[in-house]
Amino acid sequence: MEASDNPLKVGLFGIGLDTYWPQFPGLRDRLIGFTAQVAREL
Numbered sequence: 001m002e003a004s005d006n007p008l009k010v011g012l013f014g015i016g017l018d019t020y021w022p023q024f025p026g027l028r029d030r031l032i033g034f035t036a037q038v039a040r041e042l
Contacts, residue, residue, distance in 0.1 A: 012039055 014035030021028045 010042060012042065 012035065014031050016028065016031045018028075
């Protein structure tokens, strides 16, 4: 099998419990930002 026969697929998702978002202002936005940063690096 050659490398072109099996292309690499990568998935990325960020997950957070929405119960905490109202308790910690900006938490959701930070999670989204961290996930975007990792996605850019990939």
